[in-house]
Amino acid sequence: MAVDKNDLNNLPRLLLPCVRCGQCRSVCPVFLAKGVESDSPRGRMTLVRALLEGKLKPSDLLNEKLQQCLLCRTCVMECPSGVHVDRVIIAAREKLAEKKGIPLKKKVITRWLLPNLNRLAAFMPAAALLEGIVAVRVSGGYYRPRLNLPLVGKRLLPSVGGKRPEFLTSSTGGSFSASSAGRRVVFFTGCMTNMAYPRVAGAVVEVLRRHGVEVVIPKELVCCGLPMLAAGDRESFLRVREENIKVFKKYPGLAIITACASCGSTLKEYYAGGIEGKVYDFTEFLLGEVDFQPPRGVVERKITYHDPCHLRKAQQIKEQPRRLLKSIPGVQYQEVKEPDRCCGFGGTFSLSFPDLSQEIGITKVQALMDTGADTVVTACPGCMLQLADGLYNRQSAAAVMHVAEVLAAAYRAEERQN
């Protein structure tokens, strides 16, 4: 999708195929939680069209309805007419932002916090000190804030003070080369992984390394830009995109790997034309681009898997994570009911609408708990955070892991066995 060809100008065309059949009502997590037509994708498409045709004026409620979309694309998969609901919503938010501006809280996140995350990382040790004061430690390396914190409220936060992999110590970036032989790739770690789950980045490098892949993590990479896009702040998005593209250009032709479903889908779709190297999800790369060696080490876990929306619905990656997990000796795999049901995270959605986000998450978390699994695995750090929060709130002891982490554990076990 060409970013410069603004979807905003294209809105009438994007809206045209919606025949108002309502089939999207049957799947939209927000609609299923709220039950009001204006919370359904069909309702939102109608609102945008009415806005465009001047039948409705921008209002607080209209704005809220258009903000209350997870961009999960469940409706896009369901829609018989092929309406790109997510793109319409993004463009409509842009249109609203043109008129009303972007709310301060979002601006802080999209214009200041995310573009500067790598520079902020220097303050991580200081933040780590604060952790114990403002929050209560809970198992699995998470903290629960004692009171409503700015931006994040009371949701579970992963510790920023834990041990970070060697290549992420100095800052969130840090150049790192694994082996010298074999294929070289650029690893786009992304904000969530950098800040919340450095352990996932560690696992990705470890597994790639085992396959003779040399991993480069350029220090200068910044946020992929999805939060900016989602906020209707295209200007900021284009800025970070430009910044990232400049960095990618230093590694001409190298494949770009992500282990974050949202970064992956953004890079694949919104960076098209700007980058030379092909973008792969970690699981896709492992099974499609290298000679995958199934681990021989045993991991005794009963595992279930949650499909991140941005992996399954945006990138059509469904089988790879499952195949990887099933290749691990000792893993008992249990499919969950409706595995592709959205977890309700939605990035900044979970910050703007924490209660709704949790309510949507409950259905997912309950289904995951019903499998009896001791480990919930997924392939996106955003989902990980949401699921950890939901499981904790329901007093479940299940661990939450990334596919890469389970694989890394298996390879480590293999080494111990040898």
Next chain:
Amino acid sequence: MLAQELLKKIQDVVGPENCLRDEADRFCYAFDSSLLSQINNWVPDLVVRVKTTEQVATILKLANEYRVPVVPRGAGTGQCCGSVAWRGGITLDLSGMNQILSFDLENLQVVVQPGIVHAELNKALAPHGFFFPPDPGSTKMCTLGGMVAFNSSGQRSVKYGTTKQYILGLEVVLPTGEVITTGGAKSRALKSVAGYDLTGLFVGSEGTLGVVTRIRLKVLPIPEKRGLVVAFFDELEASGKAVVQIFRGRLLPSAIEIMDRTAMKAAGMYKPDLNLPDAEAMLLFEVDGSPVDVTYQAQKIAEICRQFTQRVEWTDDPKRLGELWAARGVVGAAAGRVKEGATRVYIGEDICVPVVMVPQALKKIQELSVKYNIPIVTYGHIGDGNLHAAPVINTYDQEEIEKVKKLGDEIHRMALAMEGTTTGEHGVGLTRAQYMEEELGLSLDVMRRIKKLLDPNNILNPGKMALEGE
């Protein structure tokens, strides 16, 4: 605008959170799938989300007292403006009343609230080995209340009939607020001829006579097996003859679907791997029953089809079955894609003609497509003569909208001229009200008298179904 006093009273009944007053919210209840609702701005003054029969009764009483229109709404998937509040007033959103109240499966019945979605009901019944047979294409989204109000049906109505065959009794709130139970106040009987068939009166009444708040439904055991025969014809007439011959051969498929050249082309454009051959028409026959029966029927049907064409295939392999049905499954979605910068619209989409007239009707529709220079994709349930024509236009273009209105009119008039009807399953609502005098004759007058009796102040879904007269 609604009187403040009335609003206050309604808020007391359902809680302010269930009264949607904001314009953006109300705007989303201003349409169903019909073209007519898309090109108008019929926004209700208030949307009320109800949970109980008592709430519905109180609201109707109040509305009757204040003379405010009330329009019942399920999922808003109808195609004739049935659930659109074109005179403002209150839209009553019943989709929140979506519980199954009791399973009485030894007695082949369940009791449900009207807001339950069709697919959800069948999902709940399946583990028990039962199903509710009418199967609209909108199964994933439409509500049982909407199905009762429109007497909806679907592909399998050839064998299983329409919704009305399965409605044993209803709880209905009358426009004046009284609550009645049809089919026997306490009955769990599977049949009864005690009294007038009031159940039959309310089924298909399009929300003009009462609000359905509870439905006692008959359900059937799921057939053990299904099989499918697919045949491709070089001549439209031959396909019609094959269908007649199959009934003469004493066979009753559960569904007989037709896709003409336009529909096959659309499906092929959308999903090229369907690999549809070149033909004038494609028929799909579904048979169900015991394994022996399925094989027997399918082979017999294939044999009869071979009298008319050599391109016949039959299968009972679930995988192949899925592949073959897929062509029919995608056609509705595919229609809009036959023309760049245009979309499918619902107008003239539901005529039903005598089975033998289907090939002729298809031809005529193709001619109209040429006449108006509007692509039309046509498919339908040839087993009962019900055809769905899908014109494809640019809805931003006023000229195209005017053209397609005329086209729709010609399709409706053609159906009447063929001794058919303007609507086989989607209902009259507003879009087909203009044909009712001609189609119903004097019985429209009786309908008007019944309406007057039950709804003396004309508050429930007013102006629909030509009930007001000229």
